[in-house]
Amino acid sequence: VKLLTLIVVFSLAATLLPAQEPSSPVNLNVTPGSLTLEVGNTSTLSALVTDANGQSIDDAAVVYYSRARRSVGVNPTGRVEAYRPGEFVIVALVPTDPEASPRRAEPLLQVEIPVTIPNPPISDISFQKTQGSFYAETTVPLAVQVQDTSGVQRHDVEVNFTTSDESIAEVNRFGHLHLRSIGEVTVTATAEAATTAVSIIVSPNPASTLELTSTVDEAATGDVVRFSTTIKDSTGQVVNDMPVQYAVFGESDASIIASGASAQIARDGRFVAERSGRYTIISTVGTRAVRRILDVTPRDVTRRIEVVGHGPVRDRHTSDLWVWEGPDGRDYAITGTWGADGHAYIWDVTDPAHMSIID
Template sequence: VKLPTLALVFSLVATILPAQDPSLPANLDVTPGSLTLEVGATTMLSALVTDSNGQRIDDATVVYFSRARRSVGINAAGQIEAYRPGTFVVVALVPTDPEANPRRAEPILQVEIPVTIPNPPISNISFQKLQGNFYAETTVPLVVKVVDSSGVQRHDVKVNYTTSDESIATINRFGHLHLHTTGEFRATAIAEAITATARIVVLPNPASSLELTSTVDDAVTGEVVRFNTVIRNLAGQVVSDMPVQYAVFGEPNADIIASGSPAQITRDGRFVAERSGRFTIVSTVGTRAVQRILDIRPRDVTQQIEVVGHGPVRDRHTSDLWVWEGVDGRDYAITGTWGADGHAYIWDVTDPAHMSIIDVVRVDARTVNDVKISEDGRVAVISREGASNRRNGIVLLDVSDPVNGVSIISRYDDQLTGGVHNVFLYENHVFALSGGRRYDIINIEDATQPTRIGRFELDTPGHGIHDVWVEDGIAYSSNWSDGIVAVDVGGGGAGGSLQRPVQLGRAAVHPNGWNHAAFPYRSQSTGKFYLFGGDEAFPYGDETFSEGQPERAAGWIHVYDWDEWNDPKEVARYQVPEAGTHNIWIENDILYVAYYNGGLRVVDVSGELLGDLYQQGREIAFWEAFDPEGFIKNAPMAWGPQPHKDHIFVADHNSGLWAVRLLPKTPGPTRNLGEPR
């Protein structure tokens, strides 16, 4: 085990003015005051609390927390462990209330300790995808995999390339291998002091003619068009293993000024346009090229949105929602509350224009963050955080007859005392997050006697979990820095079950660790399986979370083509500038996004998905909940959407429950970002 390197060994001292009582804490001295740790290393902080006379206070409480707990951890004793490279801060404080949560404690004294975790050295570099033939007069993009000593694949390391014979081949700084003539040489890739070498034989170029085909000759913005290059030799035979380079140049419609980047084409020939116009696709094989022209029309999906009803909640923050048809045929909704007194509201939404609260459940909690309803509409599960006795867990409710009252069936908090942030109900089982670390699987076939039967937790350093969604026997958990993890709980074909979950695959979502939500979806128009992953981030520091001020989020929706568990491919995104995603729902090839300060977004996700969906004119409608009497006035903060019976219900963090609907499509100019109206 490598010992931690202490970059700067000195003390940080926090001091307050002399107190009236000289025995009260006046100074907090933490050693070391700054440190550098290698990934995987640990060290201890030492804290000394003294009074105004400089006397040690032996029974003073010092608590610790990390401002980036998924990158550097610290326990109650002050032991720090380095998980991921970067520069971070841990905090030591003397709390006013020793029983308070360290992150929320009001400090008497507080000290910040900078922690630097350098990147581990590179341990391996290897060439990838070098199978097949290499031909003279062609260019091949080289792919290398760089791994450091902690086992992490690195994308931030400069790789240098050389060849043993530059008359045969050269490699530019981007890793493009240019093959000049026939012969044999060695290609070398160097990352730090580690090298990889590949022997390559260059064959004569057999290409004699090229033909470029496409699936269609005209399309709309956002529609994926596939191009294919047929290569033939002198004998007219097809050559299938030669590298093809695609390029596109376009002429946007004349009335689109300063259009930006109007289109893209991938290495395998998939084209998509963000702007309407005429585009020329060029296919190059060695010294030969062929081109084809494609006409692109604006996508016309815009609809108007209409507010139908509002169920105001203005004295506290609203959290999530669930809307369902009750056993009696009426429509109901349940909403939670955040940072308040543990309320959950049950609504009659049969008439969305006149929604009303018909019952209120209050539990011992500050936050009821999540609410879900069983498939038969009889049982609700609500989550608890911030219980007064720190026994949080879940509460099961009887919602079989909401009009005549909702009652508590049972409470379950065994090994869930750290707080339950999110839950999911699947076939009489509750998937409950435990302390942001794992999910437990709880059998509620007898709702009066919930029983844990399984659990799943990652084994990665500093791992966390925010959400879980279950469909067709597969659980999709959202794990911040660890991305989205698919787990077989009975339907994944890997032998998993509710009692014994088995991991299927993982899709890394964001290098900053923003993965917050996931929604699996089988496209109705293409049959392709997509995984939609949402970010959550508040990167603007003091600009947000100020009392009474609107909050500002960041992040976007990542779209994965995940037909193969071991090979998820991020193919598209939906990103609204200057706002951030929260919860999502997809139904009938329409994506509904609660985009926090960007409001509700309704997006066309039909067809194959590629590129920037926002720029392609796929947005059907958007709506923001401005409420002049809201908990924070006129501050839209969409938390969760759910379509139900031709309406879209939206929980807004600052104003409660809303019902809106899309109006029928009317003829006229389309509203497409960057397109003239």
């Protein structure tokens, strides 16, 4: 009887002992704390989660994600891979809910790991569009293609130009080749350790007369007007391969306040005015120039708007409106929202008087 009583007492005592609660994470340490990787290289992060006593919590869930997934990636085990050069951030976190999606998990603990991916070195540089004739007293823009060791064309690299004889040609810091006099000259381009050179022959300038024409004599704002320059030599023969530079100046209507960039003209002679006014277009070939005046009138685009229906969105500010006809013949619209986490609504607006949200 005494033995049975003792067993019962011990059994009751074991039942009354409090259950051991799991330790709560209070610290997340990720090593290394920062990474520098070449394009194409990988590295693995290691995470240690500890409790208030500094004891490791081995079964704690750690989630990784990249804030620039197209430039640097990370998988669930912490393996980081570099895709593109730049400065990026990998996030490691202990989620409040271990079942949550990595990029939407609410963090209990969070650490950011900076990742630096330097640009690969330049491996090749080459001149583009250096065929054809070159004439004294003209300016030619130089174009080069720069490529790094990863095979990517680079546009963020400083290119330095030099010429073998500055009395014949010189290059400014913008890559414009000024041809001073006739003769043969070598132009060299350098980007980091890569270099290339091209030899050109500068011929006498044949331009004697210039004629500037346009597709119209008057235009409205927003119209594209095409200007062209006819170059003739002293015998009246047309010269087709000389570089032409266009410029525009003028004043917009006095009634327009803060008109900004009122007009512009492209290298190929396409002109457009943002504001009405009188503009002078100048065509320059070497030391010769010709000009033409163009009047630009306001474009009358005002019209009355008739409201044919309402589609209420009462809990968010609305921005953007895109309407189109679907392949099923019905009319649809998308409206965006401002200040509401990027929500968008899809509408069926076939009957404007009875518009409805369908997604």
